[in-house]
Amino acid sequence: METEFVGTLEERTARRPLRAITIEAIGPLTMLAGVIWAIAQPYRLAILHPHDKGFYDWLVQPPLLVIAVGVFFAAVIAPGIAEDLRGDE
Amino acid sequence: MTPRAETVHWLFATGFLLLGLFLLAEAIVGRDVWAKRRWRLYLWPSLAFGLGVLLWPVSVFFTNSTLHMIAHASWAETAMIAGGAQLGLARGKLHSRWWSITVTVSLAVSGAAFLIHEQNPWLFSRSAFLHHALGWTLIVAALLPLLQAWRPRVFAWNAGFAMVWITIAVLLYCDRDVAPIFGHLSPLAGAPR
Numbered sequence: 001m002e003t004e005f006v007g008t009l010e011e012r013t014a015r016r017p018l019r020a021i022t023i024e025a026i027g028p029l030t031m032l033a034g035v036i037w038a039i040a041q042p043y044r045l046a047i048l049h050p051h052d053k054g055f056y057d058w059l060v061q062p063p064l065l066v067i068a069v070g071v072f073f074a075a076v077i078a079p080g081i082a083e084d085l086r087g088d089e
Numbered sequence: 090m091t092p093r094a095e096t097v098h099w100l101f102a103t104g105f106l107l108l109g110l111f112l113l114a115e116a117i118v119g120r121d122v123w124a125k126r127r128w129r130l131y132l133w134p135s136l137a138f139g140l141g142v143l144l145w146p147v148s149v150f151f152t153n154s155t156l157h158m159i160a161h162a163s164w165a166e167t168a169m170i171a172g173g174a175q176l177g178l179a180r181g182k183l184h185s186r187w188w189s190i191t192v193t194v195s196l197a198v199s200g201a202a203f204l205i206h207e208q209n210p211w212l213f214s215r216s217a218f219l220h221h222a223l224g225w226t227l228i229v230a231a232l233l234p235l236l237q238a239w240r241p242r243v244f245a246w247n248a249g250f251a252m253v254w255i256t257i258a259v260l261l262y263c264d265r266d267v268a269p270i271f272g273h274l275s276p277l278a279g280a281p282r
Binding site: 019022023026030055056060061062065066068069072073077078080081084085 | 090092093096099100102103106107110111113114117118122123125126129132262
């Protein structure tokens, strides 16, 4: 096996905090993308333009959905993965 | 209370974005860490299978032509087959990693369905553009599950596969019922809304 591709055990252990940080950043970055989208296209948000808006216009708009995905990932998925990575150290 | 087509597409985009983030997280931490909690192994296969199930009511109630209905039904079938095979692998009922070929077939059939059922050229409207873009993205991406089956631990294949779903989500989020694309909108497409 070519060890330069696999790396030593120490090198792989050293990469774990970086991976944990990356995993913990995915949710907030996704939320940030949704916020930037909302700022770029504020007319998509019914709360800013409430006239003649229906149920789906209030709740199902891409910036809000992207933020919701980010919140879900950050709250439900990322903590367990980060814990498992840090538990390995 | 019936949602518009664009609303349904945005909801599916949300599912695909979640799918992409699950796959990206698995690619970053590796299979061993991802599998430390058994439920995580079922996450993306069950989401893919669920999206396939949800595509059935879309096929039946929200399509306005036979061609559209067949295209949506083919996405439903292939998503369920790919998700089901991955669930079998996660549960241990299936063993060969070459079951990933079901994902390749799913992506290739889905991409072909996009291209076949879009009758208009790229710049006819935003919807037409997205159909072409989604179709070619899926067809090119069909190679990735094959590469994953060949060399499962290569980061580039796994991250690339995740990015495909994030790209598909972005394309679906860009959809509007009738809207221009790069300043082009055919008069035959109707008034923008």
